[in-house]
Amino acid sequence: MMSETEQRYQAVRERITQAALQAGRKPESVQLLAVSKTFAADQVREVADSGQRDFGENYVQEGVDKIAALKDVPGLVWHCIGPLQSNKTRPVAEHFDWVHSVDRLKIAQRLSEQRPAGLPPLNICLQVNIDGGPTKAGVSPSEALSLAQAVSALPSVVLRGLMTIPDPVEGVDAQVAVHLQAKHLFDELQAALALPQFDTLSMGMSADLEAAVHAGSTMVRVGTAVFGSR
Ligand SMILES: *Cc1c(COP(=O)(O)O)cnc(C)c1O
Numbered sequence: 001m002m003s004e005t006e007q008r009y010q011a012v013r014e015r016i017t018q019a020a021l022q023a024g025r026k027p028e029s030v031q032l033l034a035v036s037k038t039f040a041a042d043q044v045r046e047v048a049d050s051g052q053r054d055f056g057e058n059y060v061q062e063g064v065d066k067i068a069a070l071k072d073v074p075g076l077v078w079h080c081i082g083p084l085q086s087n088k089t090r091p092v093a094e095h096f097d098w099v100h101s102v103d104r105l106k107i108a109q110r111l112s113e114q115r116p117a118g119l120p121p122l123n124i125c126l127q128v129n130i131d132g133g134p135t136k137a138g139v140s141p142s143e144a145l146s147l148a149q150a151v152s153a154l155p156s157v158v159l160r161g162l163m164t165i166p167d168p169v170e171g172v173d174a175q176v177a178v179h180l181q182a183k184h185l186f187d188e189l190q191a192a193l194a195l196p197q198f199d200t201l202s203m204g205m206s207a208d209l210e211a212a213v214h215a216g217s218t219m220v221r222v223g224t225a226v227f228g229s230r
Contacts, residue, residue, distance in 0.1 A: 003044050005227065009034075011210075012225045017119055019213035030213050033079055033202070037062065037224030038230045039058050041069035047226060048073050056100075058082030065189075081163070081221060083137055083203075090114045098123040100202050100221075103139045108151045114158035124151060125160050125163040125202050130182045133167070141185050160191075161200030161218070162186050168207065175208045179215030186216070195222040 002010070017027040018118035035056040044055060044066060056079040066079050079098040089185055090097060092191045102108050102124050115122050126147055129138030139147050144162070152159040162185065166178040186201045195227030203210025206225035212219065224230060 003046065005043065005110045006050050008228065009047055009050050009052065009226050012222050015209060015225075016213065016220060020211040022210075023214045025213070030217060032221045033099075033203075033219050033221045033225045035081065035221050036066065036227060037223065039227045041066045043227060045073065048076060052226075053077055054079060054219075056081040056223075057096075060084075060088045064091050067095050073089070086110055093122060098125070098160070100125040101127045101137070102151065103127045103129075103137055104148060105150050108157060109152055112154040114155040119147060121156050121158040122221050123160045123200075124157045125161045125200055126151065126159070127163045127165070128182065130164045130185070130187060131178055137169075138164070141181075144185060145189055145192055148193055151218070152193060152198075153194055158196060158197050161198055161202065162189070163202035165205075166203075172211050172214075175211030179203055179208075179212045179217065183216040192230050 016030050016032060017058055020030050020126050030132040033054045033056045034047055034052050037058040053075050054077045063080060069078055075092045078096045081100045084101050086106055089107060089110040091199040092096055093111045094116055095158060098120045106125060111122055126144060126166050128144050129140055148159060168199045182203055190198055200218050201216060202219045203217045204220035209220040209222060
């Protein structure tokens with residue numbers, strides 16, 4: 001008997017597979033990032049036992065505690081996806097593998113300086129404010145290329161791509177339209193930067209992962225559909 005968590009996890013994997021096939025893409029071209037914020041380490045362990053390796057956390061201390069609690073599970077990859085203030089960069093640089101929410105150079109510089117010498121470079125995505133609210137987090141699309149160039153010159157981080165969190169919109173067509181704007185910006189930057197490791201477009205969540213995969217997402221960040229409601 002599969003547990004409810006395992007059933008939800010397998011259902012999300014199936015949604016990703018079907019969305020990729022319908023979009024004419026290989027299912028393995030879309031990675032699942034299981035967003036475990038607010039869920040206990042034991043629930044994360046259950047999903048890890050089903051084969052999941054990438055987990056996303058929003059709050060630094062909560063994430064650091066879970067990383068420590070799950071040290072015995074081999075091969076887990078931890079992604080920081082929440083807003084990051086400059087006074088919180090050190091534990092992120094020391095414990096996480098990825099940061100998706102970098103939206104200014106100062107944060108990337110601190111992460112690079114604080115990354116311990118024995119660890120591989122920290123993987124970074126730039127958060128882009130793709131649908132443009134002035135108070136929203138994220139670099140504006142017009143400033144994304146210059147930020148990407150500056151970040152890619154830092155020694156202890158590696159620029160992997162872009163991340164977006166568009167406001168919810170009704171209907172798959174409207175969702176696809178927003179995600180396609182991000183895909184176009186991603187393609188532009190990929191061409192301009194010519195960095196082989198710039199390969200990640202982090203977009204799509206529980207409610208809109210099909211639209212995101214259709215538009216070209218390479219990593220969907222799924223919380224409630226895997227773990228249940230928060
Ligand atoms: C919480 C969160 C998610 C997951 O959202 P769900 O709707 O639960 O799938 C994805 N990305 C970010 C940045 C989040 O904060």
